[in-house]
Each structure stands twice: as structure tokens, then as C-alpha cells.
Amino acid sequence: MKFSRIVVILIFSLLLISCTKDISQKELEEKNEINISTAEKEENLQVSTEPEEIFEVFDIDQEHFDLMNSKSFHENDFITINDLSLLKVTYWGFDEETYHGELVVNRIVASDIIEIFKELYENRYPIEKIQLVSYYDGDDNLSMEANNTSAFNFRLISDSDKISNHSFGLAIDINPVQNPYVSNSVVAPRNAASYVDRTEYRTGMIIEDDICVRLFKEHGWTWGGNYKSIKDYQHFEKIITGIND
């Protein structure tokens, strides 16, 4: 009787050990699965925070036309929506992270801008933000105050009744807060006053002979920082015969 009791206890103990083993094996496998899925998640996260480089030219699709219409684009006698291209570019933010941005320019200069922004990216040139001005209702002041880099916008030159080269998609403004428009007492945007003084370089400033100015000049563009009467440090433009000459 005693012996059989011992046997029963032994068998029970053995069963318990094997069962515990199974559970711990299972737990291990589950843990591994969790580790694998966490690793996969981290990998996915890395992909989304570090986007791949993109430098591409597109036609203006319906979605972007709807976004632009009656904000940055208005029916006019000078330019049609088919004269414009949508560019997608990658750039380095002030926080040294990479981002994707969209620009609308005249299709004639699309390859200029792609080449320039590719070189700026490869040289880690800091740009704070690149969004279509339509996200600011086509209001240049709001876009500038947000330090937004943008190109096409059907509008007049500040303080005048002349059509701006931005209206032809043949001008671009880069980092407007660090590179204001300065004319006598007018500074635009209004939050850029501390950047009228150009003696000391700060992140985002465009200065004579820096890579940004050199690249635009190489592509036949002029820089507003070289104007004599006023200064428009954010502004680059190109004159194309038969369009804006």
C-alpha cells in the first residue's frame, strides 16, 4: 500500500515537472514571438520616421487642384493649371531630421528646382518647412510667419499692383523668417525683425555665396539678397522669355 502511494506521488511529480517544462517552453516561445513582433514594429517605426528620399515631378492632380483652387490658384489670363508642376522633395529640417515637402512651380523650371533641392538635401542645408501656400489659404503673410518655404502663388508683389513672379511659378521663397523682405521700414514677415541684421549667421539664413545662392545662380536664377533698392533675402526668381520677361 505504501509502495503504491509512493509510486502515485512519483508519477504525479513527474507529470507536474513535464507540465511545468511545457509551460516554460511555451512562455519562452511566446516571449520570442513578442520580441520578434516588437522588433518588427521598431523597424516599421524607423521607416516612418526616416522617410526615403523623394525628388519627383507630377502633374497637378484633382486633389491638389481642389486644394489650390481659389486659394493660391485663381482663373487668370497669364497661367493655367496645366503650366504648373507639383514637386515632391526631401529636406533636412532645423531639427536635423528629414522630411518630405511639396512645391508647385512652373513646369519649365521643375527640373531646376528638383536638381537644386537634391543638392541642398545632399549638403544637409537646413529648411524649416515646405508646404503648399494653399494650406495657409494662399495668404503669403501667414505662410511667411510660419517660416514656410513655397513657390507658386497667384498674387501681387508686396506693396504694389504688379503681378509677382510667384504668380508664374517662377519664384520661390526659402525660410522667410530668417530671410525677410526689407524695404525702408517694412519688414515681412513681421516676426523676422531680428534677422534684418545679417552680420551673424543663424540657422536658416541665406547668405552671399552659400550653397543655396550658388545653386540657384548656376541654374540662371537671381537672388533677392542682391537687389540694390530693397532686400528680399528669402526670394529667388528666374526670367523666362515670353512668360515673365
Ligand SMILES: [Zn+2]
Ligand atoms: Zn518671393
